[in-house]
Amino acid sequence: MKKYLNITAISKKITAVLTALLISALFISAGKNTDVQADYPAYILMEARTRAVLDEYNPDLQVNAGYMSKLMALLLIAEDIEDGKYTPDTIMTASQAVAGTEGAVVWIEPAENITVDELLKAVIIGNANDAMTVLAENSEQSVENFVMRMNSEAFDLGLRDTAFYSPYGYYDEREHTTAHDLAVICAELSEYTTLEPYFSTWRDFIRNGMAELVNENTLSRTYENHIGFKASHSEKSGYCIAEGGRNSEGTTYIAVVLGAENDDISMKKAKELVNRGFSDYHITATMFPDEMLMPIKVKNGTELAVEIRLKNQSNLVVPKNIHELNTVVVLPDFLTAPVKKGQVIGSAGFYSGETLVCETDIIVQDNVSELSFPYSFRKILSDIIRK
Numbered sequence: 386m387k388k389y390l391n392i393t394a395i396s397k398k399i400t401a402v403l404t405a406l407l408i409s410a411l412f413i414s415a416g417k418n419t420d421v422q423a424d425y426p427a428y429i430l431m432e433a434r435t436r437a438v439l440d441e442y443n444p445d446l447q448v449n450a451g452y453m454s455k456l457m458a459l460l461l462i463a464e465d466i467e468d469g470k471y472t473p474d475t476i477m478t479a480s481q482a483v484a485g486t487e488g489a490v491v492w493i494e495p496a497e498n499i500t501v502d503e504l505l506k507a508v509i510i511g512n513a514n515d516a517m518t519v520l521a522e523n524s525e526q527s528v529e530n531f532v533m534r535m536n537s538e539a540f541d542l543g544l545r546d547t548a549f550y551s552p553y554g555y556y557d558e559r560e561h562t563t564a565h566d567l568a569v570i571c572a573e574l575s576e577y578t579t580l581e582p583y584f585s586t587w588r589d590f591i592r593n594g595m596a597e598l599v600n601e602n603t604l605s606r607t608y609e610n611h612i613g614f615k616a617s618h619s620e621k622s623g624y625c626i627a628e629g630g631r632n633s634e635g636t637t638y639i640a641v642v643l644g645a646e647n648d649d650i651s652m653k654k655a656k657e658l659v660n661r662g663f664s665d666y667h668i669t670a671t672m673f674p675d676e677m678l679m680p681i682k683v684k685n686g687t688e689l690a691v692e693i694r695l696k697n698q699s700n701l702v703v704p705k706n707i708h709e710l711n712t713v714v715v716l717p718d719f720l721t722a723p724v725k726k727g728q729v730i731g732s733a734g735f736y737s738g739e740t741l742v743c744e745t746d747i748i749v750q751d752n753v754s755e756l757s758f759p760y761s762f763r764k765i766l767s768d769i770i771r772k
Contacts (some may be wrong), residue, residue, distance in 0.1 A: 407695065425645040429564040430658040431668065433629070433637035434570040438701040439662060444565040447546050448643055449621035452512055452554035453562070456570050456615055457535045457547075458521065459509065463577035465524050466501075475578070477523045479515070486515040487554065491596040493519065494719055501590040509583040512600035512617065514553045521552050542569055556621045564641040571614045571639045584613030584629075604628055610659065612637065616648065624651040625760040630659035638662030669701040669710070678714070678747065679728065683764050686722030686753040695733055696746040703742065711736045716747065724753040 427443040438444065465471060481495045491507045493499060493515040507516035521531035528551070535549045547562040574580065587606035589598045600606070602616035610630035616622040623644035631637045640658035655760035682689035693716075714732035731747040 386729075387474050421666050424650045425642050425654060427564040427644065428642040428654060429568050429639075429641065430656065430662055431565075431572060431639045431663065432570040432668070432702045432747070433744035434668070436569065436572060438568075439666060439702065440566070440658060441564070444568075445546055445563050446500045446643075447561040447563055448564050449556060449560055449622050450554075450567065450617075450625050451556065451619040452551065453567055453615060453622075453625050453627060453643075454535075454554040454560065455508060455512070455517065456548060456567060456574065457539060458517060458531070458552035458628060459580065460570055460574050460577075461524060461531070461534055462485075462505070462520055462537060463574060463580050466579055467577060471523065473500065474507065477501060477504065479519050481519050482522065482528065483515040483737055486518060486553065487737055488512075488514045490515045490541055491532050491598075493589065499592070505580070505583050506586070506589055506591050506598055507596070509580065509615075510589055510600045511584050512601065513595070513598075517552050536697055539566070539570075542573065544569060554617065556619065557725050563690075565645050567627050567641045567643075568639045571629055571641070572637075573612060575612065575629055575631075575637050575639070581612055584615075585611060585655070587663055601648075602626065602628070602652075603648075604656060610655055612613055614639075616652065618648065622646050624652045626655045628652075628655035628659055629661070630656075630735045632663050634761050635666075636668055665704060666702050667705050669703055678716075679717065681749070682719040683724060683753050684721050684725065684758045686720075687756055688751075690754045691720065692745055692750040693730065694750055696729070696748045696752070701735070701742065703737070707737045709737075710742065714747070720753075722753050722755040724749055724751075726750065726752045 409534040422502050427446045428441065428449065429438060429444045431438050466473070476498050479493045479495055479497045479499065483493045484495055490513045491511060491513045493632045499519065504516045504520050505514035518528060521528045523530040525534055531552055532549055535552065539547045543586050544566040547566040548560060550557045550560045579747065585605055587600045587603070590596065590600065604611050608630065610632060612628050614627045623648055625643045627639065628639045629637055638659045640655040642651045642654045645654070675701065678693050680692050682690050693754045711735065713723040713734045714731065720730060726749060728749050729746045730749055731748055732744055734744045
């Protein structure tokens with residue numbers, strides 16, 4: 386026999402556990418644009434903390450996104466700074482590899498000393514490939530090793546539709562990524578506040594004023610909620626942008642638009658998507674109290690009952706018109722020993738009306754061994770002695 390516990394009106398008393406996939410299944414169907422978009426072949430809107438996908442069009446379409454590859458390179462640099470490998474004040478020396486660098490450069494000379502701070506400005510604001518070389522070599526001894534780490538990191542993040550062949554974004558027919566994968570990279574980047582001042586700068590100078598840097602992402606100058614990340618264009622990739630915006634509540638939405646016909650189209654769409662996140666969604670961020678789950682009786686066990694809890698607890702992105710959730714908890718009346726820690730014994734489903742928002746397992750918190758004759762004898766003897 387199973388018992389059912391309904392708990393209502395708990396919008397600020399619970400956090401439903403979810404994955405981005407579960408949220409996508411519930412909410413994208415209403416906002417998803419299924420029309421052919423001639424102006425941009427792919428886009429996505431994602432909430433950074435939960436990775437919830439709130440709107441999308443061809444999110445898994447593999448394309449060459451050109452200089453957007455630098456976002457993964459910058460994620461590795463951010464990790465190195467966080468880990469203390471170097472700081473913005475660290476002085477790095479350029480190798481011979483900077484000579485003859487193609488594309489955007491700030492004219493760094495071999496053997497020149499330059500700070501990480503200026504290198505980050507050069508890469509993030511000015512898209513400079515020679516500065517990227519200096520950072521990559523100091524992080525992983527060679528550009529080749531750095532690219533291997535980029536792909537390893539992509540794999541660890543679950544990005545199966547992305548492959549990098551340089552940290553620069555030079556056109557290579559083998560290199561590809563997707564709107565979804567770039568959004569995940571940006572979600573990771575959004576956690577590194579060290580880089581935000583660079584991402585938010587539209588114009589700056591380095592090398593004693595000899596090199597002027599202008600950010601191609603004009604939203605860094607015009608959009609008040611902007612926190613990053615990058616805009617770029619090339620003949621092969623079209624106009625691409627990954628834009629991050631954060632509201633006063635600290636919620637970050639990420640929009641990626643790939644292959645637009647011009648920068649007006651890409652930036653207008655990105656800003657529209659981020660603003661839709663702010664206007665249409667909010668995060669339920671409080672925890673489902675474990676004390677609402679009473680211990681379960683255990684038959685034929687060394688303990689009479691065992692504590693239980695939700696397997697996962699996290700944040701939930703929901704449309705703003707949803708203010709109350711109902712919870713249905715399904716549990717057995719009792720368990721039979723042996724019981725193993727982490728054993729799944731029930732489920733909790735979170736509903737908006739009759740719609741299942743998400744569901745998570747309920748597990749036991751401790752082991753309970755099966756009752757045996759030696760244990761029973763020792764227990765009886767111990768009780769006698771205490772008396």
